[in-house]
Amino acid sequence: AEERTTALLDGLNTEQREAVLHEGSPLLIVAGAGSGKTRVLTHRIAHQLAAHRVRPPEVLAITFTNKAAAEMRERVEALVGPAARAMWVSTFHSACVRILRREASTLGLRSSFSIYDSADSQRLLTLVARELNLDPKKYPAKALSSKISNLKDELVDAETYASTSGAASGAANEFDETLAAVYTRYQARLRQAHALDFDDLIMTTVNLLQAFPAVAEHYRRRFRQILVDEYQDTNHAQYVLVRELAGWHGEEQGSDGRALPPAELTVVGDADQSIYAFRGATIRNILEFEADYPQARTILLEQNYRSTQTILSAANAMISRNPDRRPKRLWTDSGAGPQIVGFVADNEHEEARFVAEEIDRLGDSDGVRPGDVAVFYRTNAQSRALEEVLIRVGLPYKVVGGTRFYERREVKDAVAYLRAIANPDDDVNLRRVLNVPKRGLGDRSEAMVAGFAERERISFGAALDRADEAPGLGSRALTGLRAFGELMSGLRELADSGAGPAEVLGAVLDRTGYLAELRASEDPQDASRVDNLAELHAVATEFEQAEPEGDLADFLERVSLVADSDQIPTEDGAEEAQARADQGVVTLMTLHTAKGLEFPVVFVTGWEDGTFPHMRSLADPDQLAEERRLAYVGLTRARQRLYISRAAVRTAWGVPNEFPASRFLDDVPEELVDWRRRESSMDTLRGSGSGWGGGASAWGGRGGGSRSTGPRSGPVKRSTTAPATGGATFGSATPRPAGEVPSLEVGDKVTHDAYGVGTVVAVEGGGANAVAKIDFGADGTKRLLLRYSPVTKL
Numbered sequence: 001a002e003e004r005t006t007a008l009l010d011g012l013n014t015e016q017r018e019a020v021l022h023e024g025s026p027l028l029i030v031a032g033a034g035s036g037k038t039r040v041l042t043h044r045i046a047h048q049l050a051a052h053r054v055r056p057p058e059v060l061a062i063t064f065t066n067k068a069a070a071e072m073r074e075r076v077e078a079l080v081g082p083a084a085r086a087m088w089v090s091t092f093h094s095a096c097v098r099i100l101r102r103e104a105s106t107l108g109l110r111s112s113f114s115i116y117d118s119a120d121s122q123r124l125l126t127l128v129a130r131e132l133n134l135d136p137k138k139y140p141a142k143a144l145s146s147k148i149s150n151l152k153d154e155l156v157d158a159e160t161y162a163s164t165s166g167a168a169s170g171a172a173n174e175f176d177e178t179l180a181a182v183y184t185r186y187q188a189r190l191r192q193a194h195a196l197d198f199d200d201l202i203m204t205t206v207n208l209l210q211a212f213p214a215v216a217e218h219y220r221r222r223f224r225q226i227l228v229d230e231y232q233d234t235n236h237a238q239y240v241l242v243r244e245l246a247g248w249h250g251e252e253q254g255s256d257g258r259a260l261p262p263a264e265l266t267v268v269g270d271a272d273q274s275i276y277a278f279r280g281a282t283i284r285n286i287l288e289f290e291a292d293y294p295q296a297r298t299i300l301l302e303q304n305y306r307s308t309q310t311i312l313s314a315a316n317a318m319i320s321r322n323p324d325r326r327p328k329r330l331w332t333d334s335g336a337g338p339q340i341v342g343f344v345a346d347n348e349h350e351e352a353r354f355v356a357e358e359i360d361r362l363g364d365s366d367g368v369r370p371g372d373v374a375v376f377y378r379t380n381a382q383s384r385a386l387e388e389v390l391i392r393v394g395l396p397y398k399v400v401g402g403t404r405f406y407e408r409r410e411v412k413d414a415v416a417y418l419r420a421i422a423n424p425d426d427d428v429n430l431r432r433v434l435n436v437p438k439r440g441l442g443d444r445s446e447a448m449v450a451g452f453a454e455r456e457r458i459s460f461g462a463a464l465d466r467a468d469e470a471p472g473l474g475s476r477a478l479t480g481l482r483a484f485g486e487l488m489s490g491l492r493e494l495a496d497s498g499a500g501p502a503e504v505l506g507a508v509l510d511r512t513g514y515l516a517e518l519r520a521s522e523d524p525q526d527a528s529r530v531d532n533l534a535e536l537h538a539v540a541t542e543f544e545q546a547e548p549e550g551d552l553a554d555f556l557e558r559v560s561l562v563a564d565s566d567q568i569p570t571e572d573g574a575e576e577a578q579a580r581a582d583q584g585v586v587t588l589m590t591l592h593t594a595k596g597l598e599f600p601v602v603f604v605t606g607w608e609d610g611t612f613p614h615m616r617s618l619a620d621p622d623q624l625a626e627e628r629r630l631a632y633v634g635l636t637r638a639r640q641r642l643y644i645s646r647a648a649v650r651t652a653w654g655v656p657n658e659f660p661a662s663r664f665l666d667d668v669p670e671e672l673v674d675w676r677r678r679e680s681s682m683d684t685l686r687g688s689g690s691g692w693g694g695g696a697s698a699w700g701g702r703g704g705g706s707r708s709t710g711p712r713s714g715p716v717k718r719s720t721t722a723p724a725t726g727g728a729t730f731g732s733a734t735p736r737p738a739g740e741v742p743s744l745e746v747g748d749k750v751t752h753d754a755y756g757v758g759t760v761v762a763v764e765g766g767g768a769n770a771v772a773k774i775d776f777g778a779d780g781t782k783r784l785l786l787r788y789s790p791v792t793k794l
């Protein structure tokens with residue numbers, strides 16, 4: 001044992017070793033990317049276990065993704081054996097779900113409570129807003145949802161908000177008042193449905209621990225080692241949760257007088273990698289850790305073991321431009337390595353081709369396998385162009401992160417059925433599937449039942465069972481409701497009889513006729529829907545095999561945690577990607593999802609002002625700083641080779657937009673980059689036409705024949721002397737200057753050189769990026785980027 005304990009310290013530098021051996025007071029490890037923070041956490045756990053300072057069930061390790069959790073469990077298991085399985089290694093959300101399931105009765109919750117993802121919660125908010133007669137334009141569900149989410153991140157519950165917002169203090173602000181009403185009612189509805197939304201998972205656990213000292217004591221006795229990775233991205237609620245669990249309150253005795261010293265708390269993070277401020281994460285937690293825990297010890301790590309000096313220099317130069325940061329000295333002794341390769345493409349398709357060709361070339365020349373390569377982008381939508389090219393050239397790839405799969409309608413429908421089966425009071429999901437597939441139970445019937453439920457103060461599900469008593473329902477509707485009720489109770493019986501999630505799902509798809517309807521359809525999209533449902537069934541089957549004891553509620557819990565896009569990119573996401581990466585698959589992912597990972601070869605694409613940094617951050621210094629941290633995260637994922645590329649023209653929503661170079665490129669020292677091409681070539685642009693092909697063509701009315709490519713009548717020329725980096729402006733030649741773009745409103749009449757007279761039916765954006773949807777009668781409705789379109793207002 002002695003030997004093993006010592007061996008765990010090999011492969012660590014002096015500071016890392018100190019961190020592993022530290023005992024007692026809280027420990028903060030702050031260090032730049034790739035300096036071994038995560039490695040220290042893993043080794044610390046393993047060492048503490050091997051030295052018998054702690055037993056596996058006493059360990060709680062919080063990671064940011066399920067992938068990271070699995071990896072940590074695996075690594076610790078490799079170091080100390082299967083006993084490691086008794087540790088809790090999970091994300092914040094998963095840990096809270098575990099606690100809440102156990103303690104549900106204390107809170108008067110059913111232990112099979114539902115977890116609403118953001119789509120579910122928006123649906124519920126839509127219902128609530130409708131009940132309160134709110135104008136959906138003024139109070140869109142999405143906005144309400146993000147406000148409420150922010151409040152929960154700050155641990156402000158509905159009552160507190162109602163009593164402290166302007167609403168109560170007399171400073172009557174209509175918005176606050178409305179939000180307070182919505183929040184209160186939304187919580188009541190969740191409660192009634194035995195459901196928690198994502199943010200509730202954390203807030204409710206904090207409430208539980210604060211309101212029930214016995215429960216808090218139970219977990220404090222249990223968890224003696226608490227470790228948190230990526231601490232810079234914890235929000236206030238998560239911060240308080242950790243504090244409650246660790247018990248750093250000063251008192252060191254339990255209720256029975258037995259000693260209860262605080263747990264050992266280790267947090268690691270990097271303020272420069274805080275990329276979730278928009279969801280309430282606050283680097284304040286890391287900056288003020290020492291203030292909050294005066295006894296804390298801080299250890300800095302300065303050696304980077306991941307990247308070459310070239311990559312590190314670029315990343316350091318980039319992040320050093322952010323204001324208000326503590327300067328860091330991050331160094332490596334792994335040598336300069338190859339230069340960073342830069343490429344400016346004409347459009348996103350060419351950029352994708354460049355990426356694919358390079359991967360191919362590296363394979364031939366350096367033996368790089370596809371699995372060594374990751375391609376990052378700022379937003380999910382950017383993956384499509386890359387995917388198309390990779391498919392065409394036959395490079396295997398995997399898209400990681402994003403909600404994709406679980407966001408698809410048919411998958412959501414099927415999951416909604418399962419949720420409504422597992423929890424009869426789950427109104428949102430029950431209402432979602434009431435008329436899916438169509439069974440003559442339209443909005444009117446739904447409203448009748450909902451009204452009845454409201455008056456009787458019962459759940460929608462309970463009201464369905466008593467539909468006979470509900471006034472105003474016709475006999476057809478009643479028959480339909482009864483049939484639906486029988487369908488659901490039959491499915492519930494099946495689930496209660498011990499059938500696994502896959503069998504229940506199969507029954508749902510068959511008995512509802514959902515699958516039959518899709519199969520009968522001629523629409524090719526429905527064929528892929530069938531595939532997706534098959535995939536979901538495969539997920540359920542895999543789950544049954546992995547967790548033979550797991551029931552429907554367990555499966556749904558897994559699905560909820562997986563389905564949340566950014567916070568928990570998992571199974572379908574990073575975890576599986578990593579597994580397949582081992583077999584050689586190119587990984588595509590957003591920059592947010594890439595956090596904590598590393599790859600030998602990394603492509604960071606889309607370096608354009610408006611793409612990355614993101615359009616909405618350009619005018620806001622705080623958001624711009626966050627985008628820059630995201631850039632730092634992206635660059636520092638690379639171990640040996642780093643590529644940076646941009647497209648001069650990128651098509652979004654069917655409209656090609658010209659973008660200037662990302663201002664971040666200015667921060668990368670010239671000598672570090674080998675620019676294979678510094679600016680897009682007009683010839684390629686004209687010749688290939690791929691950027692314009694489908695471009696601003698008909699949006700509403702398919703095709704439009706030979707005249708479909710509107711912008712061709714106003715060809716784009718770009719100054720060929722524009723510098724590749726920085727300072728570039730939007731195209732300088734034929735496109736009209738922003739000031740001359742016609743300012744249009746819905747209803748305006750216009751003429752177009754090719755389509756003739758039309759009527760504006762919608763306008764988006766403004767100035768240089770204004771887009772109008774114009775109805776040209778027989779020529780169909782076109783969506784046009786005004787700056788490039790020969791459109792004149794009449």
Ligand code: ATP
Binds near residue numbers: 037305
């Ligand atoms: P990030 O900030 O990106 O999360 P990190 O600080 O968590 O990075 P790790 O992922 O723990 O860094 O380590 C980066 C890489 O360096 C890993 O491959 C790790 O195994 C390796 N590494 C860390 N410390 C050492 C060491 N002392 N000797 C050799 N390799 C090390």
Ligand code: MG
Binds near residue numbers: 037038039229596
């Ligand atoms: Mg890490």
